[in-house]
Amino acid sequence: MVSIHDVAKHCNVSAATVSKAINGRPDISEATRERVLQAAADLGYLPNSAARSLKTKRTYNLGVLFVDKKKSGLTHEYFSSVLESFKVEAESHGYDITFINQNIGLQSATYLEHCKHRNVDGVVIACVDFTDPQVLELTYSDIPLVTIDHIFDDRMAVLADNVTGLRELVTYLHGLGHRQIAFIHGEMTAVTRNRLASFHKTCEALGIVVPDAYLRTSEYHDIAGCAEATRALLTLPTPPTAIIFPDDFSAIGGRGVITELGLSIPSDISVAGYDGIYLASVMHPPMTTYLQDTKTLGKIAAEKLIDLIEQPKTTIAEHIVIPGALITGASAASPNSIQTNGFE
């Protein structure tokens, strides 16, 4: 391990001078700066991040907190896509990414304790159970923080545009001729509330009547749950002609039940998902869905978090909504006469 002192000795200067040269400080002559930098390169000097952050209180490490109900972890397609983009952006600003967990060494700790122990400069929170006391503790702390798809009053938040998403989906289905639209929504979170409100508002505006039985809950990413909810909808006296699922992934369950009951998509029933994950585009027929712009979501989250860290005075906590895009796949089409005759 070659330290700053080795470089100093090699140049006949003090360690302080080396530090200044490396960090681009002004009170040093151009000649010595070059001499020092050359020596550092020759000796293979690398700054020790532990020593540096012990002094400066800055680690250039960003914590990532992600815990979903289904324990998908990194295999969650929507999240891993957001995270990948977050990571790329963070790295371009000189930050590294580390995962937050509930350990300090072999002892268990809260998320906040873990963050303090590791001295992360900031934290991004996504997809967690936002009612978890440990998550709340973290959001009440003074660590710079960005939440994804959730708003904590005065905290920075980056959100997918769920209101527009549901409006566009419903409007599109309505345009195809559907008047009996069911909505299987995820468990009650901020995201779900927005989607649900937008669903109702859009239906009302379009004059679509939504029977209570057309609304069902099934956890996000829960294939079995979505299958069950779909089965319930299809066995109603007047089943819907179109179903909107909680997300593309759980749609697998819903579509499975439809096929199993001998119905075909979209001639017998139309379906739509949410998220626009890759999977949705390769299903047969491809999913009509609302694409969430995960790339932008992750990038903006990183940018904003770094703003909070580097310009705390002038950065105000915003709630940034990232637009998505309607993807019209063949899973939705005009309802046939048999399907619609019992209604309207």
Next chain:
Amino acid sequence: MVSIHDVAKHCNVSAATVSKAINGRPDISEATRERVLQAAADLGYLPNSAARSLKTKRTYNLGVLFVDKKKSGLTHEYFSSVLESFKVEAESHGYDITFINQNIGLQSATYLEHCKHRNVDGVVIACVDFTDPQVLELTYSDIPLVTIDHIFDDRMAVLADNVTGLRELVTYLHGLGHRQIAFIHGEMTAVTRNRLASFHKTCEALGIVVPDAYLRTSEYHDIAGCAEATRALLTLPTPPTAIIFPDDFSAIGGRGVITELGLSIPSDISVAGYDGIYLASVMHPPMTTYLQDTKTLGKIAAEKLIDLIEQPKTTIAEHIVIPGALITGASAASPNSIQTNGFE
């Protein structure tokens, strides 16, 4: 920030005593240990990892290096699944995970330099281009290291059992009656060489003749490439009755072409993938594939890496092969007479 000195003052002992109490050192009385621990808890003391690792040269951080050709990053389903399991295991041993990149702050650096700068205790390498000079530099260093699905002579390696995988797939297809089996394999890596060798060996043992035209290359995870290769196979004078794709994901491309040409799976042609990702099970018809045990792969990789770190003297670099399992989906069936009549 409450430090060890604050706790010391609060207990009227020295900082050294606090450190010993916290770290379970023997030369301290049970009474003071308890007093110190209580005070630490009361004051909300948390050890500062930067200070600690500056002294001890141990960070309890594990670096993860993953860069695939397609820049999938975390969205790579196979890898993210391995990593998730790696992460869970590492955390249970008190280690955190951090990603390795080519930056030190805003300056660019090699992977090795990044590791040294951050003082990671060990590194896991997966899916990278193992001919990349920077990856080689890393493997020639003295950092504890585990590679996944690749062998660097004297380094620890954890590998999926590609030999058994291909043997089982070929044997299964042969058992269904196939004698014209094509293999679209990925770019030439250690993994590919193993699969290819096993493919040839098994075919030979079963008396299957493999025309050169039945072997094609298409990069892993490359849907378009796999589509093209499949198209080439299907336009041969005597097309194969079964095709093995590089992986489940790129199989999407191959299956697309088959459908596009008006053929149906498996009545006209059988297909098999590799990996056993979730996607494979939800395709219609579900993929016959070889499931890689990503969970075990990740877990063992973490265990072995930690062994290397904690018991360097007694841990020998092994090449551990993790068995997978044949998944028989409806994408493969007995070839019909039309398909086979031109041959055998």
Next chain:
DNA sequence: TTGGATTACGAAAACGATTAAGTAAGCCAA
């Protein structure tokens, strides 16, 4: 020539921990 700026550097303290070495107190045996 004097003295106030400016420039370029060094000395030393500090960050928060760990740990080798030193020591005071207590105990016990001879």
Next chain:
DNA sequence: TTGGCTTACTTAATCGTTTTCGTAATCCAA
């Protein structure tokens, strides 16, 4: 009573940086 062990601490150095402050040298204006 003496001296050798233990036990339970403390002292002080150290890890590799950063940063404040001090200072010698140079310059320039009066």
